Amino acid sequence: MLSVAAGLALWEVIGRLTPPVVFAPFSAAASSLLHTAALPGAIVQSLATLATGFAISAIVAIPLGFAMGRVWWVREMFHPVLTGLYAIPPVAFIPFLIVWFGLFVESRVAIVVIMSFFEMLTIASTGAANIDRRLLDVARSFSAPRHRMLTAVLIPASLPFLFTALRVGLVRAVAGTITGELLLSPANLGKLLLDSAARFNTAGILGIVATVALLGLCVQQGLLWLERHVLRWERP
Amino acid sequence: MTLLLRLTGLVLFLLAWELAGRTLGDALLAPPSAVVSELVTLAAEPQSRATIWQSIAPALVGFGISCAIGMPLGAVMGRSRVWDALLHPWMSLFVVTSVAAIVPILILLLGTGWWFVVGVVVLSSVWYVVLTTYQGAVRIDRRMLDVGRSFGASRVRMFTAIVLPALFPYLLAGARIGLVHAIRSVVLAQLFILTGIGGLLQEAGMEISTARLLALLVLIMGIGLVASHGLGQLAGWLAPWQKAVGERR
Numbered sequence A: 001m002l003s004v005a006a007g008l009a010l011w012e013v014i015g016r017l018t019p020p021v022v023f024a025p026f027s028a029a030a031s032s033l034l035h036t037a038a039l040p041g042a043i044v045q046s047l048a049t050l051a052t053g054f055a056i057s058a059i060v061a062i063p064l065g066f067a068m069g070r071v072w073w074v075r076e077m078f079h080p081v082l083t084g085l086y087a088i089p090p091v092a093f094i095p096f097l098i099v100w101f102g103l104f105v106e107s108r109v110a111i112v113v114i115m116s117f118f119e120m121l122t123i124a125s126t127g128a129a130n131i132d133r134r135l136l137d138v139a140r141s142f143s144a145p146r147h148r149m150l151t152a153v154l155i156p157a158s159l160p161f162l163f164t165a166l167r168v169g170l171v172r173a174v175a176g177t178i179t180g181e182l183l184l185s186p187a188n189l190g191k192l193l194l195d196s197a198a199r200f201n202t203a204g205i206l207g208i209v210a211t212v213a214l215l216g217l218c219v220q221q222g223l224l225w226l227e228r229h230v231l232r233w234e235r236p
Numbered sequence B: 001m002t003l004l005l006r007l008t009g010l011v012l013f014l015l016a017w018e019l020a021g022r023t024l025g026d027a028l029l030a031p032p033s034a035v036v037s038e039l040v041t042l043a044a045e046p047q048s049r050a051t052i053w054q055s056i057a058p059a060l061v062g063f064g065i066s067c068a069i070g071m072p073l074g075a076v077m078g079r080s081r082v083w084d085a086l087l088h089p090w091m092s093l094f095v096v097t098s099v100a101a102i103v104p105i106l107i108l109l110l111g112t113g114w115w116f117v118v119g120v121v122v123l124s125s126v127w128y129v130v131l132t133t134y135q136g137a138v139r140i141d142r143r144m145l146d147v148g149r150s151f152g153a154s155r156v157r158m159f160t161a162i163v164l165p166a167l168f169p170y171l172l173a174g175a176r177i178g179l180v181h182a183i184r185s186v187v188l189a190q191l192f193i194l195t196g197i198g199g200l201l202q203e204a205g206m207e208i209s210t211a212r213l214l215a216l217l218v219l220i221m222g223i224g225l226v227a228s229h230g231l232g233q234l235a236g237w238l239a240p241w242q243k244a245v246g247e248r249r
Helices: A002-017 A026-034 A039-070 A072-086 A090-101 A105-129 A133-141 A146-183 A188-198 A202-230 B002-024 B032-044 B046-079 B081-096 B099-110 B114-138 B142-150 B155-193 B196-206 B211-238
Strands: none
Touching (some): A002 B081, A026 A202, A039 A072, A039 A105, A039 A188, A039 A202, A072 B211, A090 A105, A090 A146, A090 B211, A105 A146, A133 A146, A146 A202, A146 B081, A146 B099, A188 A202, A202 B081, A202 B099, B032 B046, B046 B081, B046 B114, B046 B155, B046 B196, B081 B114, B099 B114, B099 B155, B114 B155, B155 B211, B196 B211
């Protein structure tokens, strides 16, 4: 808390000492945010893009990651191709996405999907591969039927890493949302950001950047809270 | 057997791509055969080669700066509570903030030249170097330090004989993750200001055929794979005692 306060104070001091075009103090950024009427609407629109992209990405990445972790031939078959695709920076796909999906919502959702997909896939597959064998062995010794095995052992044992996967993926999805809004046709928060930049309104830019940062932090903390709530047994 | 399966996966992927490319046509998805021939033409053009070098140079410079700042910072944060408390919240904030959001302000501060690209690279890769080094520094075995202390080792000696070897694999892992992010962010930065490989991508996106675009994607993939694999090999060679660090994340 103290460090945050100190940082904000430092921001304020530097902002006051430098010319306003270069860097604006914290107070100016905050007040410019309050005067941006379009802000709530933009945040809601951005969140909608974020949620759609993230949902699509999670629905594909988590089962695939799970299969890759548990079934060895699936892993070996997908591994080389996915490693290759992962090595391509997501933003490099943007011109290609424009060809396929145009400049608007569809493309923005697609970039969110691409940016969050591989992280979730990697974490889900590593986690699934590292499920404690002994848990499975115990279930097998008690000759648990397959569906019991799934509900009583596999799912509870996977929840911790699934949460991690979702959290990391969600943070990446926030980054993807803002990237899409800046690099495709400007929209929502990205548009506000670029508008401020075009008017050399540094306070406005910083305000939006802070909003984006807060957004990322909020979704991360929200999932962490949920995780702690659901995974009571994991708590030390 | 594993090799066979891996090859099968790769071949199936290429076949599916080729088939999809043939049916959809070059305008939507150029098949791999067309992409390979485009890649050869691309490599033959001296101008493209120069442009690609224009992208690699700032990535390397920015990566160097990131390591120079990030490694000491991560080590200090891992070993000192005060610095950790002071800097950690800000670091988490920067990690979750997309660099893309900071780009407009960087353009105001640094212009749209070479240093802008370097700035984007530093801002996006330095945090990963710091975080990985930090994790290494936090995990240094207390008992090792205690042994050093019982033998009355000086601070310098403690650092060179205990902390540095224990930290080394993390430094390399951090460098590797940082380099991957450096390459990613160069593409991001150059897509904004349309120079280097970002400019090439943008131009290729305007063309009717997607062959050139896909060839560029394959090229970037190659650069990324070579860089990360190369650093991985270097890590295994320099610090064989702890090879597995950094496999995760």
